[in-house]
Amino acid sequence: MTDIPASAAGGGAMAQRKATAVRAVSLWNIANILTMVRLLLVPAFVFLMLADGGHDPAWRSFAWAAFSIAMITDLFDGELARRYDLVTDFGKIADPIADKAIMGAALICLSALSDLPWWVTGVILFREIGITLMRFWVIRHGVIPASRGGKMKTLTQGVAVGMYILVLTGPLATLRWWVMAAAVVLTVGTGLDYVRQALVLRRAGLAGERADER
Structure with a gap:
């Protein structure tokens, strides 16, 4: 038996349902919209990157702008989702896909245009995937x-790929x-560290499961 009146208990349950409804996050929040924008930028970037043979400085500048955006x-959507409790199942799936898609598209385009060795693209994509x-x-x-x-790796990769997208000469090249x-060193180093972690x-998790079974 409880000392809480039925009406109060019912009111509490109703309040809890309302609170749950308030906490329900809409798919169309700012974090997810930014992720969608990033996904839409991938085909736009590829078009700009390969336009007019792929070596026109003007088109490459537009491609760089799309890549930079x-x-x-990518810097903001995850932070906004965590800070304002906007995490959704869509965001959990779409955010990493968008990250890999724009970086992968840039690397593959650069290698296809012979601006970046294929082994560099292979190392980075193998690590990321x-x-x-x-x-x-x-x-x-x-x-x-x-x-x-890992965060330093992402920043360095972004800067390096951005510099390759632009048609640079002289000291900047x-x-x-x-x-x-x-970026390649950080990619390999952080990748090995993630494997270790x-x-x-997994070893700790399996040990815990075996302990629970006893």
């Missing part, structure tokens, strides 16, 4: 948080080579 939205699949592999044991190195080299997390 996509990277900027592999780490994403690995996160799903261990997700039942826990979440691998984004590390400071040499500088972009070094920035891309740093995933193995430790």
